Amino acid sequence: MSLSRRTSQLLRISDSGAIMRRYLIVNGFDGALTMLGLIMGFLLSEPAELAVISNACLAAAIALGMSGISSAYVSEEAERKRELDKLEGAMITPLDQSAHGRAARWVPILVAAVNGGSPLLISLVIITPLWLAQAGVVLPLPPLLLAVAIAAVLIFVLGVLLGRIAEVSWVRSGLRTLLVAGITVALIYMVSG
Incomplete structure (x- = not known):
């Protein structure tokens, strides 16, 4: 069985596809807003060297990624163990070597990778212009x-993706997330003034 099919099976058994999709979007949104906030803070402050700005943004991106990975892994591992224990109790047999046992071991890793990878990757895309400018x-x-x-x-x-998942107007959903970004920028501007 291919890795892709095996992963699909584990997600189906554990009913984790929706959780991963939510984590992808929610934490991607967190990463984007965090980078937007950091960059706005630098734009509204005394000029700083580009290396200082990119290092601060990279440090925040790494912290977001590590926070996402560790928090999701710990919580998902506990949930999956609890569910496996309940199932084993109902079936009166150990399920460690079953598909359910494999799902209990691997799904927390997959969910953690999405939960931490999403804000990290989105943050890195956002700060790419800083690196390009440093490279000349x-x-x-x-x-x-x-x-x-x-x-x-x-x-x-990300708003468009949310709209598609909810099967509502993708334009309206995208504009709504942009409104959140605009409010964020306005609040940063107000406290920086």
Whole structure:
């Protein structure tokens, strides 16, 4: 059985597909808003070296990723163990070597990877203009403004995905997440003034 089919089977047995989809979007949104907030803070502060800004953003991205991985793993492992114990009690037999046992072991790892990988990857995409500018690549906008634009696009795309999942207007859903980003920027601007 291929890895893809085996993974699908584990997710189906554990009914974890929806959880992973939610984590992907919710934590991706957290990563995008966090990077947007950091970059806005730098835009509204005294000028700082690009290396300082990119290092701060990278550190935050890594912290978001590690937080997502560890929190999801610990909570999912406990939930899966609890469910497996209940099932074993009902069946009066150990299920460690069964598909349910494999799901209890592997699903927490998969969920943790999505939970931590989503904000990390989205954050890295957002701060890419900072690295490109440091490498001497000529950009169409200043790197911080380009990073803000990328964050806005990704936030809109995450809203579109939410709209598709909920089977509602994807435009409205995307605009709603952009509104959240706009409110975030406005609050940062107000407290920085």
